[in-house]
Amino acid sequence: MTTEELIEIVRHFCTEGTVMSVKPLGKGLINDSYIVRTKEDEKPNFVLQRINHQIFTDVEMLQHNIEVVTDHLRRKLQAENFTDIDRRVLHFVSTASGKTYHFDGQNYWRLSIYIANTLTVEEVTPQSSYDCGHAFGHFQQQLTDLNEPLGETIPDFHNMELRLTQLRQAVANDTVKRVKEVGQELELIEAHASEMCMAEQLHRQGLLPKRICHCDTKVNNMLFDRNGNVLCIIDLDTVMPAYIFSDYGDFLRTAANSQAEDSPDLNKITFRWEIFEAFTRGYLESTSSLLTPIEREHLPFAVALFPMMQAVRFLTDYLNGDTYYKIKYPEHNLVRTRNQLRFFQQVQANREKMAKFIALIS
Ligand code: GN1
Ligand code: MG
Secondary structure, eight states: OOHHHHHHHHTTBOOOSOEEEEEEEOOOSSSEEEEEEESSTTSOOEEEEEEOTTTSOOHHHHHHHHHHHHHHHHHHHHHTTOSOHHHHSOOBOOBTTSOSOEEOSSOEEEEEEOOSSEEOOSSOOHHHHHHHHHHHHHHHHHTTTOOSOOOOSSTTTTOHHHHHHHHHHHHHHOTTSOGGGOHHHHHHHHHHTTGGGHHHHHHHTTOSOOEEEOSOOOGGGEEEETTSOEEEEOOOTTOEEEOTHHHHHHHHHHHTBSSOTTOSOGGGOOBOHHHHHHHHHHHHHHHTTTOOHHHHHTHHHHHHHHHHHHHHHHHHHHHTTSOSSOOSSTTHHHHHHHHHHHHHHHHHHHHHHHHHHHHHOO
16 A cells, blocks of 8 residues: 555544654564654654454454453553553544544554554563563453453454364365475374363363453563563454463463574574563462462463464464465465474473472462
C-alpha cells in the first residue's frame, strides 16, 4: 500500500496532529505494523496495524477482548497510584463511529498511541529476564478478577492435541509434496506426541484450569524504557483463556534459546540456564498466590511443550505450502522446525534440573 493510502486509513481514527510519515515497524509474523509520525512535537505518534483477519477471523471479538483487558489494567494501575499509566498500558484510538477498528472494505485496521522513548529487544539478560517473568506473571495475576468473560480469538490456539491433528492432516494431504523431506522430524515429534498432550489430559480430569493468559510472551512483546526497565506488555491479540503454561513456556522458548528461532546453526543452539533461572524467579514471585501445585509442578513440562508445539506448527505450515507464517525463503519454515526441535532436545536434557530448582523456591 502507498503512504497516501495508509494516511487515508489513519484519517478514519480520531487523532490529533498532522501525519508526516508512515513506515513499516517490527518483525511480527502475522499482522503488518507501521509507525505513524506526526509533525507536531507535542502530538503523539501512532502504531497502525493491519489485522490479519484470515487468522483473527472475529475482529469484533478480538478488539472487544483487547478493550476489556486494557480498561481493566488501566483501573488496576490507577488503584496503585501510578502516574505514568499511558506508558504502562496500550491505548487504542476510536474511529468516528466509536469502534477501535476500521474496515476499509477489504482489511481491518486499528491504531494505538505509540509510547515514546521505549524500545523492544530480541535478546534478554538475566536481569531483563527476571523483570519479564515478574511482568508476565503480574499480568496474569491482574487479570484474575476480570468480570467479563473473554472469547478465544483463535479457538484452541495452544491445544497440542489439535496441533498434532493438524500436522497429521497435512502429512496425509501432502499438498506440496514435502513429506518425503521430513521423515526424521516427524519421527521425533511422534515419539513425544503423547506426553506433550498432558495439559489437555489434566484439563479433562478437572486438574488444570484455564486462566486469562497473554499467549505470545516473547521478549519482543514487551516495551522497555531507556533504563532497561519493563514498562508495558504489547501484542494483545492472543490474550484469552489458556493454561498458564502458555505464558511461562512460550517466553522461555525464545528467550532461553541461545539462537533466534529461525537460525539454521543447530549446533550453536544451547539452553540458557541463567535466563531460565531468572525468569522463573520473577514469574514465581508474582504468581505465588495464583498457581496451584499442579501448575507449578508442570512448569518444566511447559518449557518443553512450547518448542515442540512451535515445531509442529512450523512443520504443518511447511507441509501446507507456507500459508500461515510469513517466510523469507522457501525452506524458512523447515529451518524453523529444525531449530525448535533441536532446542526441545536441549530443554529435555535440563528438565530434571529445572524441577529441582523450582522445588527449592518457596
Ligand atoms: C506468531 O506474529 P508473532 O511473531 O507475534 C504466532 C505465535 C508464534 C510466533 C512464532 C497468532 O507471533 O503464536 O509463537 O509467530 N502468533 C499467531 O514466531 O499465530
Ligand atoms: Mg509479536
